[in-house]
Amino acid sequence: MSNKIKVAIAGYGNLGRGVESALAQNPDMQLVGVFSRRDPVTVELLNKDVPVYAMADIEQFQDQVDVMILCGGSRSDLPEQGPYLAQFFNTVDSFDTHAKVNEHFAALDAPAKKAGKLALLSVGWDPGLFSLNRMFGETILSEGETYTFWGKGLSQGHSDAVRRVEGVKSGVQYTLPSEAAIERVRAGEQPELTTREKHIRQCFIVLDEGADAETVRTSIVTMPDYFADYDTEVNFIDQATFEKDHSSMPHGGFVIRSGVTGSGNKQTIEYSLALGSNPEFTASVLVAYARAVHKLAGLGEVGAKTVLDVPPGLLSPKDPAQLRLDLL
Amino acid sequence: MSNKIKVAIAGYGNLGRGVESALAQNPDMQLVGVFSRRDPVTVELLNKDVPVYAMADIEQFQDQVDVMILCGGSRSDLPEQGPYLAQFFNTVDSFDTHAKVNEHFAALDAPAKKAGKLALLSVGWDPGLFSLNRMFGETILSEGETYTFWGKGLSQGHSDAVRRVEGVKSGVQYTLPSEAAIERVRAGEQPELTTREKHIRQCFIVLDEGADAETVRTSIVTMPDYFADYDTEVNFIDQATFEKDHSSMPHGGFVIRSGVTGSGNKQTIEYSLALGSNPEFTASVLVAYARAVHKLAGLGEVGAKTVLDVPPGLLSPKDPAQLRLDLL
Numbered sequence: 001m002s003n004k005i006k007v008a009i010a011g012y013g014n015l016g017r018g019v020e021s022a023l024a025q026n027p028d029m030q031l032v033g034v035f036s037r038r039d040p041v042t043v044e045l046l047n048k049d050v051p052v053y054a055m056a057d058i059e060q061f062q063d064q065v066d067v068m069i070l071c072g073g074s075r076s077d078l079p080e081q082g083p084y085l086a087q088f089f090n091t092v093d094s095f096d097t098h099a100k101v102n103e104h105f106a107a108l109d110a111p112a113k114k115a116g117k118l119a120l121l122s123v124g125w126d127p128g129l130f131s132l133n134r135m136f137g138e139t140i141l142s143e144g145e146t147y148t149f150w151g152k153g154l155s156q157g158h159s160d161a162v163r164r165v166e167g168v169k170s171g172v173q174y175t176l177p178s179e180a181a182i183e184r185v186r187a188g189e190q191p192e193l194t195t196r197e198k199h200i201r202q203c204f205i206v207l208d209e210g211a212d213a214e215t216v217r218t219s220i221v222t223m224p225d226y227f228a229d230y231d232t233e234v235n236f237i238d239q240a241t242f243e244k245d246h247s248s249m250p251h252g253g254f255v256i257r258s259g260v261t262g263s264g265n266k267q268t269i270e271y272s273l274a275l276g277s278n279p280e281f282t283a284s285v286l287v288a289y290a291r292a293v294h295k296l297a298g299l300g301e302v303g304a305k306t307v308l309d310v311p312p313g314l315l316s317p318k319d320p321a322q323l324r325l326d327l328l
Numbered sequence: 329m330s331n332k333i334k335v336a337i338a339g340y341g342n343l344g345r346g347v348e349s350a351l352a353q354n355p356d357m358q359l360v361g362v363f364s365r366r367d368p369v370t371v372e373l374l375n376k377d378v379p380v381y382a383m384a385d386i387e388q389f390q391d392q393v394d395v396m397i398l399c400g401g402s403r404s405d406l407p408e409q410g411p412y413l414a415q416f417f418n419t420v421d422s423f424d425t426h427a428k429v430n431e432h433f434a435a436l437d438a439p440a441k442k443a444g445k446l447a448l449l450s451v452g453w454d455p456g457l458f459s460l461n462r463m464f465g466e467t468i469l470s471e472g473e474t475y476t477f478w479g480k481g482l483s484q485g486h487s488d489a490v491r492r493v494e495g496v497k498s499g500v501q502y503t504l505p506s507e508a509a510i511e512r513v514r515a516g517e518q519p520e521l522t523t524r525e526k527h528i529r530q531c532f533i534v535l536d537e538g539a540d541a542e543t544v545r546t547s548i549v550t551m552p553d554y555f556a557d558y559d560t561e562v563n564f565i566d567q568a569t570f571e572k573d574h575s576s577m578p579h580g581g582f583v584i585r586s587g588v589t590g591s592g593n594k595q596t597i598e599y600s601l602a603l604g605s606n607p608e609f610t611a612s613v614l615v616a617y618a619r620a621v622h623k624l625a626g627l628g629e630v631g632a633k634t635v636l637d638v639p640p641g642l643l644s645p646k647d648p649a650q651l652r653l654d655l656l
Contacts, residue, residue, distance in 0.1 A: 021590045025470045101656045102649055127656040129464070129597075132640055134655045136457070139616045139643045140609075142353045186602070248593065261612055262349045265576065265604035269457075274514070276593035281468075284589055288467045306641075308651055312460055313636030315467045321430055323636055327462045328429045328455040 004030040005294045007287075008065045008089075010058065010081060012036050012043055014249070015094065016071035018283025020046050026287060028317045032065060062088040066297075067290040070094075071283075079104060086112040086119040086304075090297045092290050094124040094282055101127070101306075109304035118297045119304045123289045124282040125273055126150075126253065128307055133255040133271040135308060141259025141267055145190045149177035149198050153251035153278070161226045162203050165219045167211030170239060172246045174202045177254060178231070185256050188266035200231040204246055206239050251278035288315045332358040333622045335615075336393045336417075338386065338409060340364050340371055342577070343422065344399035346611025348374050354615060356645045360393060390416040394625075395618040398422075399611075407432060414440040414447040414632075418625045420618050422452040422610055429455070429634075437632035446625045447632045451617045452610040453601055454478075454581065456635055461583040461599040463636060469587025469595055473518045477505035477526050481579035481606070489554045490531050493547045495539030498567060500574045502530045505582060506559070513584050516594035528559040534570050579606035616643045 007023060009016045012034050023031045024047070033051050036043045040052040053061070068089035072078050074097045085091050086108050095104050101122055108119035122128065130148060137146050151174065158173035165171070181198045184191045203220060207213060217234045221227050237245075252273040259267050275281045289307065292314035296305070313323055335351060337344045340362050351359045352375070361379050364371045368380040381389070396417035400406050402425045413419050414436050423432050429450055436447035450456065458476060465474050479502065486501035493499075509526045512519045531548060535541060545562045549555050565573075580601040587595045603609045617635065620642035624633070641651055 018590065025589070098656065101652050105649075105652060122652075122656045131655040135640055135644055135651065136616075139619075139645075140612050142612075261353070261608040262346065262605055265608055266602075267604055267609050267612075268602040270598075270600045270602070272598045274594075274596040274598070276595055277590055280589040280593055281595050284468050284470075284595075288464075291467075306652060306656060308641030308648065308655070309639050311637050311639050312463055313634075316463055317467075320636065321433075323463065324429050324433060324450075324634060327459040327636070328426065328450045328634060 002030060004028055005291060006030055006032045006064065006066045007290055008032050008061065008068050009034045009071055010055065010068055010085065011071035011077060012038075012045070012052075013071065014279040015283055015286075017046065018277070018280040019069050019071060019286055020050070021280060022284040022287040025284075026291075026317070029287065029291065033061065035061075058085070059088055065089055066294050067092060069286050069290055071286075079107065082119065082121070083107045083111050086117055087115045088117070090118045090293050092120045092123050092286050092293055094128075094286060095122045096124065096127055098127070105304045105306070113303045116302050118293055118301055120289055120293050120306065120310070121304060122306055124285050125275075128282075128285055129273070130253070130255050130271070132307055133269075134257075137255065137257025137259075137269050141257050141261070141269065143261075144257055144259025144267075147185045147193070147198070147256045147258070148253065149182060149256075150253040151175040151177050151199060151251070152202075152274075153253070154249055155201075158201065158226055161223065162205065162220055165216055165223075167208050167216045167219075168205055169208045169211075170206040170242050172204050172242075174204075174250075176200050176202055182254065182256070185258055186268060186270070188258050188260075188268065190258050196229055200233065201227055202233045202235070204235050204237055204242065206242050207236060248276060249278045251275045251281075291315060291317065330358060332356055333619060334358055334360045334392065334394045335618055336360055336389065336396050337362045337399055338383065338396055338413065339399035339405060340366075340373070340380075341399065342607040343611055343614075345374065346605070346608040347397050347399060347614055348378070349608060350612040350615040353612075354619070354645070357615065357619065361389065363389075386413070387416055393417055394622050395420060397614050397618055399614075407435065410447065410449070411435045411439050414445055415443045416445070418446045418621050420448045420451050420614050420621055422456075422614060423450045424452065424455055426455070433632045433634070441631045444630050446621055446629055448617055448621050448634065448638070449632060450634055452613050453603075456610075456613055457601070458581070458583050458599070460635055461597075462585075465583065465585025465587075465597050469585050469589070469597065471589075472585055472587025472595075475513050475521065475526070475584045475586070476581065477510060477584075478581040479503040479505050479527060479579070480530075480602075481581070482577055483529075486529065486554055489551065490533065490548055493544055493551075495536050495544045495547075496533055497536045497539075498534040498570050500532050500570075502532075502578075504528050504530055510582065510584070513586055514596060514598070516586050516588075516596065518586050524557050528561065529555060530561045530563070532563050532565055532570065532574055534567050535564060576604060577606045579603045579609075619643060619645065 070093040112119040162171040257269040398421040440447040490499040585597040
C-alpha cells in the first residue's frame with residue numbers, strides 16, 4: 001500500500017497530458033488512472049502502465065481516487081462535469097470564463113458540500129496565480145493601479161486570420177506586451193492604457209510560391225478588427241524555420257501593481273511568467289493545488305474554494321517547520 | 329461604536345511610522361494607540377489625535393486592541409516583546425533573523441495558544457512575500473532552481489564603511505542585482521551563482537575639500553571583505569545632489585524560479601519589487617496581514633503562524649464573492 005496521493009485525470013488533451021507529465025515530477029503523487037470520453041483503447045498515454053477508463057464508469061472509482069483533476073474545456077465540459085464529479089471526488093479545475101466564475105462556484109458548492117467533498121475551481125495562471133498577485137497588489141498597495149499584460153503568447157484566432165490571407169502558406173500570430181507601455185507603468189506614471197495600447201501583434205509568415213510579400217503585409221496590417229488598430233509586425237520566414245521555431249505553445253504575461261505610500265514614495269510589485277508551454281505550466285499549477293486539496297480535505301474542509309482560500313504552504317510536499325527553515 | 333479593526337503599534341521608529349501611514353490608507357482599520365519605551369510626551373506621531381502610551385502600561389489595553397503590530401528590531405526587541413505580548417494580543421511582527429525563525433515560532437506558539445491568541449511572525453517582503461514566491465516557485469516547477477537577487481537597496485554597513493575612508497565627506501552604498509546574472513537566469517541557463525556574482529556595489533561619494541578622487545576610489549574598491557571581491561562602481565557628486573537624491577531608503581529585489589516541464593520546455597516565474605521606501609512597504613505588508621490576523625482569529629485560529637499559513641483572500645477587505653468577481 002503506497003501512501004502517495006492518488007490522483008486521476010478526467011479528459012486527456014493537451015492539458016491532461018501536461019498533468020500526466022507534472023505528476024511524474026512529483027514523487028509524493030501517483031497517477032492512478034485517466035478517464036476519457038473516447039474509446040479507452042484509442043487513448044495513448046505517455047506512461048503505458050497507467051490505465052485508461054471510460055468516462056461513463058468514473059463513479060465506480062470514487063473510493064480509489066484522492067483528487068480528480070478535470071482537464072476539459074470551460075465552455076461546455078467543466079460546467080457539466082464539475083458539478084457531477086463534485087458528488088464523488090475532491091476536484092480541481094481550470095475554469096476560466098471570468099464572467100461565470102461565481103455561477104460555477106455555486107454549481108460546485110452545493111454538491112460538494114452535500115457529499116463532503118472539496119471542489120477547487122479556476123486554478124492555473126490566469127485565473128489563478130495572476131489573480132493572487134492582483135489581490136496582493138491591490139491590498140498591500142491600497143493607493144495604486146493594477147496592470148495586466150499578456151504575452152508573449154500564441155493567439156489561435158489571429159493565427160487563423162493570417163492564414164486566410166491570400167498568398168500565406170503558413171502563419172502564426174503572437175501577442176506581445178508593449179515594452180513602451182510596461183516602462184511607463186514601471187516608472188510609476190499610472191497611465192490609463194487600453195488593451196490595444198498595452199499589446200503589439202507579431203506575425204511569422206511563410207509565403208506561397210510567387211506571392212508578393214508587400215501585398216501580404218498590407219492585407220494583414222490593415223485587416224479590420226484583428227490588426228488595423230494595433231501595432232503589427234510581419235516577419236517572413238521559410239517553411240523549415242516555421243516548423244522548427246513556431247510549433248510550441250508559449251505564453252505568459254505580467255501583473256504590475258504601481259502604488260504610492262507615505263508622503264509620495266513610489267512602490268512597484270511586478271509578477272511575470274515566461275512560459276515555454278502554456279498547457280504544461282497550467283498543468284503544473286493544477287498538480288500543486290491538487291496536493292493542497294488533498295491536505296485541506298484531510299482537515300475537514302468541504303465545498304467550493306478558489307486559490308484565494310488556500311493557505312499557500314499546503315501546496316508544498318514539505319512539512320511546515322521545514323518550509324519555515326528553507327524559505328523564511 | 330466603530331466596527332473598524334482596532335490596531336495598535338508597539339515601537340515607533342521608521343517601521344512604526346510606516347504602519348501609521350499605511351493604516352491611514354485603509355479605511356476599514358483604525359489606529360487606536362502607539363506604545364513606546366520613550367516618554368510618551370516626546371513621541372510625535374503623524375496624526376496628533378492618536379494617543380501615545382508607555383510600553384509599560386500595554387497590558388491594560390488588552391481588551392481595546394484587535395491586533396498589535398510589533399515594530400521593534402529582530403535582534404533584541406522582538407524575541408523579548410513577541411512572547412510577552414502574545415499573552416495579551418493577536419500580534420504581527422517582521423522577525424527576520426532567518427536562522428532563528430523556528431525558535432521564534434516556538435517562543436510565540438506556547439503563550440499564544442495558552443491565551444487563545446494568534447501570533448503571525450516574519451511578515452514583510454523578505455521574509456514574507458519573497459518566501460511565498462520561493463514556495464510557489466519550487467512547488468509548481470519542481471524541477472528547477474530558485475534565485476534571489478537583492479536591490480537596488482541601501483546597505484547601511486557598507487555605507488558606514490565608505491564613510492570611514494579618508495577624504496570622504498558624505499557617502500552611501502547601494503547593492504544592485506547584476507543585470508548580466510539576471511539575464512542568464514531568465515534565459516533558463518540555471519547557472520550556479522554566488523551572492524557576489526549576483527550583485528554589484530554602487531557608491532555615491534562627496535569628497536572632502538582637496539581630497540583626491542582616484543585615491544578615494546582605490547581605497548574603496550580594494551577594501552577587503554566589503555568591496556574587493558565585488559564589481560564596485562564609485563560616483564562622485566556634490567553635497568547638494570547627495571542630499572536631494574540619496575536621503576530615501578529604496579530597496580527591492582527579484583525572486584526567479586527557472587524550471588523545466590514535459591519534454592524540456594523552459595518555464596520562468598519572476599517576482600520583483602522596486603521600493604521607493606523599504607520601511608513604508610514593509611509596513612504596508614504588515615497592515616494587510618493584520619487584517620488577515622483579525623479574520624483568522626475570528627475563525628478561532630490560535631498559536632504561531634506565518635504567511636505560508638494564511639489564506640490569501642483574508643488579506644483583502646472585500647468579501648469572497650466580490651474578490652472572485654474582481655480577480656479571477
